Amino acid sequence: MAGPAVRRRGSGLFVLACLLPALVLFVLFMIVPTVNVFRMSFYTWSGFSPDMRFVGLDNFVRLLDDxxxxxxxxxxxxxxxxxxxxxxxxxxxxxxxxxxxxxxxxxxxxxxxxxxxxxxxxxxxxxxxxxxxxxxxxxxxxxxxxxxxxxxxxxxxxxxxxxxxxxxxxxxxxxxx
CATH class of the missing domain: 1.10.3720.10 (MetI-like)
Structure with missing residues (x-):
């Protein structure tokens, strides 16, 4: 018969196993694209060419002037x-x-x-x-x-x-x- 510590650990693993797919999907479809868009905001890029030029905060300055x-x-x-x-x-x-x-x-x-x-x-x-x-x-x-x-x-x-x-x-x- 399993003790309380083993049951608690098994329960924790079960909760982790249930949450892991949602967490992976959240990171994959929310966190990664958000970080990628933020990173891209420091570049000037047409969206089609491979040429990306770092412009720093210039995009934000132009945005605030608009x-x-x-x-x-x-x-x-x-x-x-x-x-x-x-x-x-x-x-x-x-x-x-x-x-x-x-x-x-x-x-x-x-x-x-x-x-x-x-x-x-x-x-x-x-x-x-x-x-x-x-x-x-x-x-x-x-x-x-x-x-x-x-x-x-x-x-x-x-x-x-x-x-x-x-x-x-x-x-x-x-x-x-």
Missing amino acids: TQFVRAFQNTVALLVVVTVVTMGLGLFLAAIMTRQRLRGRTFYRFVLYVPSVLSVVVIAAIFSALFDQENGLINGTLRLLSLDGLRQVWLGDQDIVLWSLAIAMVWQSLGY
Whole structure:
């Protein structure tokens, strides 16, 4: 009969054997390409020729001088902050409501809130494209029916509101988490 130390070691080997394939795949498909891309960022290279010329930090300096990159980076950070804060705040608020004992239909509401979390990005994009379409979208169509034509927008084509339109879609998708 095996003692506790032998069983513990056997259990550890079993856990290692179970984790090893995932760890190998993670290193192979995530860590190695990331390190390789970072290494390549110090070179200038066409991508096709074997000629790679070391340029050091020049690529990063050029990137920071590019106004389009800086604007895209600012938009990404703003979207990240807004979506995270709104999702967490609204999610906690809805979770507090859903945990009430006397809430009728609590299971249904939980299901409705969680469904967008399991939809693919393509489905989310199709839903919000249908909502935000300039001519035939549900939002602009509803505004037209209510004789509020002045409020109709080019939701995904106006630089001033596209970020907010994307934030709404992202919050809706992640709210169930």
